[in-house]
Amino acid sequence: MSSRNNQAVWTNWSGALSCVPAQTVAASNEDEIAAAIRSAAENGLGPVRAPGTGHSFTPIVVTDGTLVDIDAHEGVVAADTASGLVHVRAGTKISDMGAPLLEAGLALANQGDINRQSIAGAVSTGTHGTGLTLGSVSSQVAGLRIAMANGESVDASADTNADIYNAGRVSLGTLGILTELTLQCVPAYALKETGGRMAVSDVFAQMDTLVADNRHFEFFWFPFADDVLVKFLNTTDEPARPPRPSSGGGMEHYAMVGACELSRVLPFLRGPLQRFLTSNAGARYMGAEEFSQKAKVRHAYQAFPSDREVRFNEMEYSVPLESGPDCVREVAEHMRKRGGNFIFPIEYRTVKGDDIWLSPFQGRDSVSISIHQYAKQNYRRLFDGVEAIFRSYGGRPHWGKLHTLTARELAPLYPHWDDFQAVRKRMDPDGLFLTPYLARLFGEDN
């Protein structure tokens, strides 16, 4: 274990958040993690936070106390092909899991659209991909181990400490530091990617079929364009081909950067630029058959992640599945009329309901709708107006993406809010893991 008191600055991916913790402790095994927690508690150096890879937009890592960096506590420890159960250390990056899982004939059932997160970071906020039959990464957790405020560790699963299991799978690091996770994986599979441009009106007319007939369906909508960009991933028996080396996004990346920079100085160009980006992004989608020849076929873990090189800030809410189309239409209209200057598209995905107490998908199949603002631009005007629309549809915020809710508004959204709070207070009675921001989220700021 090594400790730095050199006032190292921590920043998140978008660059909007930073902090200078009193100390950063590098811990590479469970004993070191427990020792770091105990020492921070004894020396009054809380709040204690464990960062993942800093890909959250909300200040859920930010602390002026202790950061326990578990980056080196990583690796797939065991993968059982027969049961699909995979044991990983909590600091493992999702990008480092695909190859060893494939070697064991396994894969994650679903992933988000990047793979840079640590598995504990992704689980802690309910990170998800798209696909109505598939839950978030948190829903793939079969067991977890947490180092608590008193330095002791506890195991939890559906059979052992079920309350900690129900609370711990989405818990923003407020119960303690996750040290190990057991994931329920599935047999390895290949995915074929198809997609292209589709008229907005066609997508809404065919929405139910598009969602039901594809393992993964999502669309990106630049609100000033009449087409959206649809993306499908479906399993295939065709052999996976090696992916091309990442080009950092290629021409599309430069087109996006150019559009963002141009519209900053010439805001009236945002409409034409959004229409250009849409038409530039691909051919008109004519159906899976026509697309088949040029479809990419890759191992699942290589098919999910995309390049996200242009920095942005993001807000995302999940609404009940049936409200998704109305909600996204209203969001797009608001953005056109009152969203100010923005370029990034709206992202629309589906997620299967689950039983995790603080999961945005708890008890309901959902549509997640995300909006983004270029990192160099202020996001307040855009996000505030859209948040009111999300809330009017009973939306629940993504814990890692920007929102303005606190305990008063959050509690009624989660039927198990009080159950979660009881487990949290039992495991961390003195609030060692609560920063001022988290205290506001959980109503402990008075």
Ligand SMILES: Cc1cc2nc3c(=O)[nH]c(=O)nc-3n(C[C@H](O)[C@H](O)[C@H](O)COP(=O)(O)OP(=O)(O)OC[C@H]3O[C@@H](n4cnc5c(N)ncnc54)[C@H](O)[C@@H]3O)c2cc1C
């Ligand atoms: C470009 C980009 C793309 C994204 N795509 C998606 C997407 O497709 N789907 C989606 O749902 N989200 C997406 N996100 C959001 C992201 O997945 C979540 O915010 C996720 O939590 C980030 O993981 P991280 O490893 O960076 O964790 P961090 O952001 O560093 O931390 C997140 C939370 O986890 C806690 N934590 C981390 N490790 C531990 C531990 N060992 N024990 C206890 N608590 C811990 C932290 O304290 C913090 O509260 C995206 C974000 C970006 C920037």
